[in-house]
Amino acid sequence: MVLKEILLLFSFLVSHQSMIRAETTVRQIATFNAELYPEYCNPFDGFGTVCSPYEYRAGYVADAVKSSLVDTDVVCLQGIYYDVDVNTIVQGTEQLFPYSFSFNHDTMTGSYEESMHAPCSDDDRDGVEQVAACENDKCHSETDRDEYIGCMEESCKVNPAKSMTDVFLELSDTCIACIVLGTKRNAMDCLKRKYAVNPTGLLLLSKHNITHYERQEFPHKHEIVRHGFLHVKIEYIGNVVCTVMQPNLGDKYIDITETTNSYAEKNLEEAKCLAQKTSGLKNVIIAGCLNTSPILTKGKVASQFPYSIDVFKMAAFRDPISESYYGEYASCTYCFSDDYVKERYELEGYDGYIFDHVLVKGYHVVSEKTFHSEGSSKIVSIRFVRLLNISGRQSETVDGS
Template identity: 35%
Template structure:
């Protein structure tokens, strides 16, 4: 349901968008007239010590790269962002990073929500200062610490660390013995690369790594885990918890920000063997979104879906492409994937990005740097999309967060911003 619309400049869109209810500081709204355009943006910040630039991969353990500079560059970008109206962020794993982002962007984006927020939008102080690993976790970490560091810590594939601990260090069922947040901290790593650091409050964990920033007031909010427990235990079935933020955003409507399961390798490694492989787990998460949204006439789903389309044009590699059809069957448009109709489509997870480890990324290990995936999407149902932005028919979907001021990538991902017409 694309609308062939010519947009002169984004400033005009922003002025139009400011007509309506809920724009920065406004509580009440005049009656809506005409239509306006809002930019819905998604970006995986990838704020994990396990994401190392090439020059550090030999000198650091795979779980101990500092990322403070990348985080600050991202914050500077958000602070100067005059386009995005709602920004769905993924990969904000630690509370201190979440707090830094909020402190640096509150003028531009006065409303926010995450798994660490209370229902009314304030941060939950008991969560943002809570160590990821509790006392029971700490006992296990002390047992495995030396063995893990000497024998397992150098694995480039993060999930293999847990298998190594079980097989080499002799701690069976370790993933089922530890809390969800502790597993998450171990997986993402610490700056010093020592897992005992996960017992400290400075590594307080943000389950799912999701954070929404908005120029418009968030009227209702909820957070949901896709896989909250397994069997009869009140415990997650995942190494990394997956879920979504379900929001009602003033003037826009229902917005879901999510981060779905990725392919960590050919071998499936998880806490519980509920699924046969990562594709099936990713499918189940799409299916849950389908059930949640099937009665909604209007909704927007955005985030790192870890599913890349199969396209006839461009250098985009497919992955879990059939799973995208679940939302398309509900009538969701996928403007990022469809942008190849006007120009050569851009990847969001690209082999040419120096932060992408070619040896552990299947398509990059055997292909040229121009190949990549579209993992990051803004999927829209019940809204018209601005398809082209000028008389040259230039694609209105814009790739964002490309490089910092030194020309370096800020994440393994690039983001996308999609202009949506709100009536």
């Protein structure tokens, strides 16, 4: 190669590298799985009809956000399934996070108004009464969601030709969500407005102006609990996706419509949906409880649905939470206090799973951390700077920026 060609090649490499630079302002995003839903309680277990975990945690989530995340720019919350809790958190944190978005916000203006609709409508009433009768007669002592649904399927029939699965298929999605998540363990409560639901349980809080709002459910319909994502564009930060994906609900696979064959398959489909949705974006963050734990060669983290996290890696996302794990004692993102983590004896030799992730594409990660809030809810956060072209400008369009 002649000297002129070498100089031209060197000039190209220098020019290419100088086209990319990082912003100087460090931003922070956190994912917080609050898991605010009433657990099913045996009415004879001493707790009566009030389930203590939800009743205890519902009142302090807003305070936990304000006290633990003062320096955070964006918070992706999961498990905020009831509209009354959305209202409490939005109002309780609005001085620190004046901008918010959920499935109950207006997609044009981003404004929030408390829902005026009961999760189960009058059209659902007959089905709700049939569920309530089965619940009271046969399944009132089941404490897990999968056991509750399994009991419904096995123990009750409306008539010889109509099963409880058929009843659920006739109910609206919000009605199914309310019944399965629980109120005070009475399906009839889902006909009341005070139990209005926030579909998918997602809520995003931001210190900076949100310039684009989008929400979408994953393709599956008539889910036991629906999953989906919020996609927003935030000033100074860019594209942020807040999501929750299909968890492993147990050894017995339950799917009302039988559109997939396993929880792993459903989780993988959701990962592919998000990867496709963000494929044209240069700067994007996906935060939330993905319920997929990678295969790591270091430490004692167990894998679960690992092919799903591989989908994101093949789509050029980094996974700094997993990358930062070097075999230390498990912090809460993969601790056994998580409702979806199996008992320790079933994972002998492992510390747990990594379920909570903040995936990044087009950003430089400065640091990451995981910690508890009061009541064992877990918070995962990263500090980052956005990578820009040499002009320092970012396109105002959603696609491709």
